Amino acid sequence: MYKGIAYEINNLFLLHFNMVRGAYLSIMKLNLDIKSKSKPEWIKAVLADFPAFLQDHADCERKASAMAMSMVAKYPDRTEILPELIDTGIEELEHFKMVYDIMVAKDVPLAHSIKEDLYIKQMIKLCHSGREERFLDRLLIGSVV
Numbered sequence: 001m002y003k004g005i006a007y008e009i010n011n012l013f014l015l016h017f018n019m020v021r022g023a024y025l026s027i028m029k030l031n032l033d034i035k036s037k038s039k040p041e042w043i044k045a046v047l048a049d050f051p052a053f054l055q056d057h058a059d060c061e062r063k064a065s066a067m068a069m070s071m072v073a074k075y076p077d078r079t080e081i082l083p084e085l086i087d088t089g090i091e092e093l094e095h096f097k098m099v100y101d102i103m104v105a106k107d108v109p110l111a112h113s114i115k116e117d118l119y120i121k122q123m124i125k126l127c128h129s130g131r132e133e134r135f136l137d138r139l140l141i142g143s144v145v
């Protein structure tokens with residue numbers, strides 16, 4: 001249960017960063033202010049297992065960086081978005097380092113196993129097979145991640 005709640009809080013906390021990833025489609029950076037406060041139950045759950053929250057948070061940052069750089073590797077010819085993808089990969093890796101530094105300070109190890117993202121797995125199954133169509137599908141999935 002805590003992993004799920006931590007994941008939701010993580011998503012809210014990182015909303016503006018997710019919007020940067022969403023900018024793959026528009027090639028411009030967007031920021032959104034969070035319009036609602038986190039529910040007290042969420043905060044309680046995070047504080048009840050803060051190490052798990054940090055581990056999940058670090059994993060999300062690492063995955064975001066890896067996904068951006070994966071797009072660079074798979075689509076080197078898409079020069080119109082390569083700078084944005086590279087910047088996003090670096091930015092997310094910097095976020096990972098920030099979370100990791102907090103984890104080190106709190107003596108929290110990185111997670112030993114990486115849980116499968118079921119929603120991503122389901123979306124990937126729906127991707128088209130053609131290169132151009134698959135590129136667009138991956139951009140859409142990246143904006144969700």
Ligand SMILES: [Fe+2]
Binds near residue numbers: 014017064091092095
């Ligand atoms: Fe991030």
